[in-house]
Amino acid sequence: KAGVTQTPRYLIKTRGQQVTLSCSPISGHRSVSWYQQTPGQGLQFLFEYFSETQRNKGNFPGRFSGRQFSNSRSEMNVSTLELGDSALYLCASRGTGTVNYEQYFGPGTRLTVT
Amino acid sequence: GENVEQHPSTLSVQEGDSAVIKCTYSDSASNYFPWYKQELGKRPQLIIDIRSNVGEKKDQRIAVTLNKTAKHFSLHITETQPEDSAVYFCAAKTGNTGKLIFGQGTTLQVKP
Numbered sequence: 320k321a322g323v324t325q326t327p328r329y330l331i332k333t334r335g336q337q338v339t340l341s342c343s344p345i346s347g348h349r350s351v352s353w354y355q356q357t358p359g360q361g362l363q364f365l366f367e368y369f370s371e372t373q374r375n376k377g378n379f380p381g382r383f384s385g386r387q388f389s390n391s392r393s394e395m396n397v398s399t400l401e402l403g404d405s406a407l408y409l410c411a412s413r414g415t416g417t418v419n420y421e422q423y424f425g426p427g428t429r430l431t432v433t
Numbered sequence: 434g435e436n437v438e439q440h441p442s443t444l445s446v447q448e449g450d451s452a453v454i455k456c457t458y459s460d461s462a463s464n465y466f467p468w469y470k471q472e473l474g475k476r477p478q479l480i481i482d483i484r485s486n487v488g489e490k491k492d493q494r495i496a497v498t499l500n501k502t503a504k505h506f507s508l509h510i511t512e513t514q515p516e517d518s519a520v521y522f523c524a525a526k527t528g529n530t531g532k533l534i535f536g537q538g539t540t541l542q543v544k545p
Contacts, residue, residue, distance in 0.1 A: 350531050351531075352531040352532065352533070354533075354535075361522075361535055361536075361537045361538055362477070362522060362524075362533075362535040362538075363535075364532050364533060364534065367530055367531040367532060369531075374530055374531070375530045375531070375532045377532070409476065409477070411531070411533075413531055420465045420467075420482070420484070420526065421467070421479055421482060422467070422479070422531060422533065423479065424469075424476040424477045424478070425476060426475070426476045427476060
């Protein structure tokens with residue numbers, strides 16, 4: 320099976336702009352989670368989507384939002400970008416059910432806000 | 434709130450020695466504990482995991498132990514090799530959601 324893919328891989332934006340990141344999960348996986356990785360804060364959970372519904376949300380402001388499509392692909396949007404939003408954004412997919420706990424990460428999107 | 438503490442933050446060992454990384458979690462309902470290895474510029478890679486109904490799991494040179502009473506779990510790497518050099522993250526999950534709470538990471542350096 321192909322792994323988790325993310326586009327774009329790199330992005331440079333200016334403060335105040337908005338950005339949309341995309342994640343395609345492993346075929347058959349219906350759960351997609353998003354994480355922000357920074358040197359100072361480590362890996363922090365943003366939200367999880369399952370069957371087009373947000374299932375869980377981390378402690379991030381409302382500027383961070385997401386959605387999931389019927390084919391399980393997910394997008395994450397950040398509005399009114401701030402310098403502190405510069406980070407590696409990772410998505411991870413997993414199968415569903417009580418036996419499928421393993422999450423597999425995509426390569427990430429490196430966002431730089433100037 | 435939910436929290437995972439990871440120690441040490443850096444670890445340097447000689448090739449062939451063992452390395453141990455320890456994590457403590459706060460939510461007693463946590464039921465799944467994965468370990469990820471992240472090489473520079475690459476994605477986190479799942480290397481081993483353990484569920485709350487198991488005390489120990491081993492896969493070749495790596496093993497994980499879980500002590501539910503003390504709420505801590507550890508990663509053990511034996512016969513370390515230079516290619517083991519990376520940042521290692523522990524994590525904990527509660528319930529059937531995908532929310533992983535990560536430790537702060539351990540930078541492991543294996544000296545040839």
